[in-house]
Amino acid sequence: MSTYSAHPLTALARTNDPTTMLRRFLALDAVVTTGNGLAYAAASGPLGRFLGVDAGLLLGLGVFLTLYGAGVAFLASRKSPPALPVRAVIEANAAWTVLSVVALIAWLTPSTAGAVWIPLQAATVAGFAALQYGALRAPRG
16 A cells, blocks of 8 residues: 555655544634634734734634634544534634734734734635645645
């Protein structure tokens, strides 16, 4: 049996199994999102000043991201994550990406650090959505 797979995400996920690939990308998303949420919630004042973003907004986002990350972690822990909740995660990640850019353009006036951080985290979340979508669409053996 060959360990080679034509799917482009195989090397990145270090597996040929699409379900394992999906679970790994969901788990990575969960770790990063929960960590980000905990940082926002625990240090909303200092991070708000550093990023030039309202501390109350960061606190609210921190609580949301922590809970969302826990939900994604639960989904990643499933032996075979159901497609509908995975699609919801992908769509939520896509929405977060768009809303981050819109917020940056339309109503936030961040510091230089915030002007770098906001698009960087939006790109990271977009990357998670793309990886999860690719793994969800990968051919099942």
